Amino acid sequence: IKLVVPTLGCGTPPVEPLTSRVVNGVDAKPHSWPWQISLQYERDGEWRHSCGGSLIAANWVMTAAHCINTKFSYRVFVGKHNLVEEEAGSKAILPEKIIVHEKCNDIALIKLSEPVTLSDQVQLGCIPAPGTLLTNLYPCYITGWGRVYTGGPIADKLQQALMPVADHATCSQSDWWGIAVRTSMVCAGGDGIVAGCNGDSGGPLNCKNAEGFWEIHGIASFVSGFGCNYEKKPTVFTRVSAFNSWIDQVKKMADVFLKLH
Numbered sequence: 001i002k003l004v005v006p007t008l009g010c011g012t013p014p015v016e017p018l019t020s021r022v023v024n025g026v027d028a029k030p031h032s033w034p035w036q037i038s039l040q041y042e043r044d045g046e047w048r049h050s051c052g053g054s055l056i057a058a059n060w061v062m063t064a065a066h067c068i069n070t071k072f073s074y075r076v077f078v079g080k081h082n083l084v085e086e087e088a089g090s091k092a093i094l095p096e097k098i099i100v101h102e103k104c105n106d107i108a109l110i111k112l113s114e115p116v117t118l119s120d121q122v123q124l125g126c127i128p129a130p131g132t133l134l135t136n137l138y139p140c141y142i143t144g145w146g147r148v149y150t151g152g153p154i155a156d157k158l159q160q161a162l163m164p165v166a167d168h169a170t171c172s173q174s175d176w177w178g179i180a181v182r183t184s185m186v187c188a189g190g191d192g193i194v195a196g197c198n199g200d201s202g203g204p205l206n207c208k209n210a211e212g213f214w215e216i217h218g219i220a221s222f223v224s225g226f227g228c229n230y231e232k233k234p235t236v237f238t239r240v241s242a243f244n245s246w247i248d249q250v251k252k253m254a255d256v257f258l259k260l261h
Contacts, residue, residue: 009118010035010125010213010255011035011126011196011209011215012124012212013031014031015030016029017029017206024199027159027160028158028159031079031081031089033143033158034079035055035125035204036055036080036204037061037077039061039063039074040076042072042073042074042075049083049154051064051067052146052203053110053203055125056125056127056186058115059115061076062240063103063108063109064219065106065107066106070192075092076092076191077091078090078116078121079091079122081157083154083156083157084156085156091122097110097111097204098111100237101243103180106238107220108238109251117165123206125206125216126167128209128216128241129244131241131246132215135162138164138165139164139207140188140205141205142200143189143200145157145200147201163234164191166188166234171187171234171236173232175232177234177236184238185239186237187235188237189235190233200220201221204216204219218240237246252255
C-alpha cells in the first residue's frame with residue numbers, strides 16, 4: 001500500500017476535528033485545528049485576542065491585513081484552545097517582521113522571531129495549489145475565538161462552524177455581495193444561520209482536499225454590517241490560492257534580507 005504523505009506534513013491534525021453538520025458554532029475539540037493561532041495585541045499592560053491566523057511554516061503565520069495596526073505591539077499564541085487558561089504545549093512568540101500586502105489585498109504574513117516546535121498542539125496548515133477554486137456548497141469550516149452571536153462576548157474556547165462555500169457566480173449576484181466581491185476572494189455561508197462574527201478576522205476557512213488533508217482556502221476578511229448571520233451575506237474571505245506567488249516571494253525576500261543584515 002502506497003501512503004501519500006503531505007509535503008512537510010501539513011493539514012493532518014493529530015486530533016481529528018468534529019465534522020458533524022452542526023448549525024451555529026460549537027466548541028472545537030481541543031487542538032483539532034492545530035494551525036490556528038491567536039493574534040494578540042498589548043493594551044494597558046495586558047494582552048488581548050484581536051484576530052485569528054494560521055501557522056503555514058515553522059516561523060510564518062498568515063492573517064488578514066486589516067488585523068495589523070502599526071500602533072500596537074503584537075504576539076502570536078500557538079497551541080491554544082482556551083484563551084483564559086494556562087495550557088501545556090502553548091507558547092506566545094513575538095513577531096520579527098510583519099508584512100502587509102502592498103496592494104490593499106486583505107492578507108498579511110508574520111515572520112516569527114523563533115521557529116515553533118511542531119507537536120500534538122502545534123501543526124502546519126496546508127496552502128492550496130495556485131488558482132484552486134472550490135465548487136458551490138463545498139463543505140468548509142471556519143474556526144476562531146470570534147463572538148458566538150452578534151454583539152456577544154468573544155469565546156474563551158476555540159469555536160468552529162460548518163460553512164459551505166458560495167461560489168463566485170453566486171456570491172457576486174446583486175442581492176448577495178455584488179461587485180464588493182472580487183475574484184481574489186471566496187465566500188462561505190450566507191444561509192442566514194451560520195456565519196463568522198467579529199474576532200474571527202484573519203482566521204482560516206478550513207477545507208479538506210481529496211487526499212484528506214486540510215487546506216486553508218480563506219482568510220476571514222469581512223462580514224455583513226447587518227450582523228453575523230445574515231441571509232445572502234456570507235462571510236467573505238481572502239482567497240489564499242490567489243496569493244501563492246506573493247506568499248512565496250515574501251518568505252524568500254525576508255530570508256534574503258536577513259542574510260544581508
